[in-house]
Amino acid sequence: MSVLEVEHLTKKFGGLVAVDDFSFEVDEGEIVGLIGPNGSGKSTVFNCIMGIYGVTAGSIRFNGTDITDDSTHQVVNKGLSRVSQESNPIDSMSVAGNIKLFTLPNSIVSLRGGASQAEIYDYASRIDIEDDLQEMPDELPHADVRRLEIAKALATEPELMLLDEPFAGMNQAEIGELAAQIERFREEGMTMVVVDHNMGGLMELVDRVVVLNNGDFLASGTPEEIAEDDAVQEAYLAGEGL
Numbered sequence: 001m002s003v004l005e006v007e008h009l010t011k012k013f014g015g016l017v018a019v020d021d022f023s024f025e026v027d028e029g030e031i032v033g034l035i036g037p038n039g040s041g042k043s044t045v046f047n048c049i050m051g052i053y054g055v056t057a058g059s060i061r062f063n064g065t066d067i068t069d070d071s072t073h074q075v076v077n078k079g080l081s082r083v084s085q086e087s088n089p090i091d092s093m094s095v096a097g098n099i100k101l102f103t104l105p106n107s108i109v110s111l112r113g114g115a116s117q118a119e120i121y122d123y124a125s126r127i128d129i130e131d132d133l134q135e136m137p138d139e140l141p142h143a144d145v146r147r148l149e150i151a152k153a154l155a156t157e158p159e160l161m162l163l164d165e166p167f168a169g170m171n172q173a174e175i176g177e178l179a180a181q182i183e184r185f186r187e188e189g190m191t192m193v194v195v196d197h198n199m200g201g202l203m204e205l206v207d208r209v210v211v212l213n214n215g216d217f218l219a220s221g222t223p224e225e226i227a228e229d230d231a232v233q234e235a236y237l238a239g240e241g242l
């Protein structure tokens with residue numbers, strides 16, 4: 001069954017068409033790679049799914065329910081979470097505090113709530129930063145700051161996680177470790193869409209790759225098929241290559 005169905009999605013910024021009648025689906029338990037050259041619309045697709053941008057046209061369904069016009073808060077409550085390209089921890093709060101913030105009820109009148117220490121430890125240990133819980137974010141190495149972003153997303157208990165360039169700035173060993181952790185999330189039952197510029201960290205990880213070019217669907221297939229696809233090669237020729 002499809003967990004996520006994006007149909008004929010279009011997003012315009014003034015006269016600029018960032019996403020142009022783009023459709024794709026994600027099945028339960030899949031890890032799908034969403035790739036495309038710089039500026040092809042990948043992050044905009046994620047922002048539309050998460051209710052951060054209103055869509056110009058098209059529809060988005062999650063577990064069969066229309067979420068096209070939902071707010072971000074509603075989308076997260078339904079079981080979707082996004083790890084953004086930028087890390088934005090609150091530097092005056094510990095790693096544990098940053099994770100807890102994502103578990104607090106979204107209401108100004110709530111005085112209680114949020115995850116217990118044991119739950120926070122559990123979220124952190126799923127991405128191997130449980131030893132960093134008392135650290136401040138600006139004391140952490142880059143890879144752990146990125147892992148904190150993932151822990152924050154895990155803290156909303158997502159069924160489907162959207163990861164925007166999770167491997168950016170990581171060295172080969174860190175990429176391998178993170179890929180193994182993402183694989184573990186799948187074994188725990190999570191479905192994922194991973195955005196990247198190229199196939200680098202994705203080749204071994206994803207079941208299927210969807211390629212965006214100029215905001216439009218270009219190709220879909222296994223990583224091997226996509227690596228050999230002539231249209232994809234051509235789209236990347238002007239850029240950094242696959």
Ligand SMILES: Nc1ncnc2c1ncn2[C@@H]1O[C@H](COP(=O)(O)OP(=O)(O)OP(=O)(O)O)[C@@H](O)[C@H]1O
Pocket residue numbers: 013016017018036037038039040041042043044045197
């Ligand atoms: N908030 C915005 N306002 C205006 N234009 C935007 C906005 N967000 C994105 N765009 C434009 O939409 C197009 C798609 O951008 P987007 O960031 O989605 O691409 P991308 O594939 O994620 O790129 P990258 O790989 O470089 O992150 C680009 O031309 C970008 O300049």
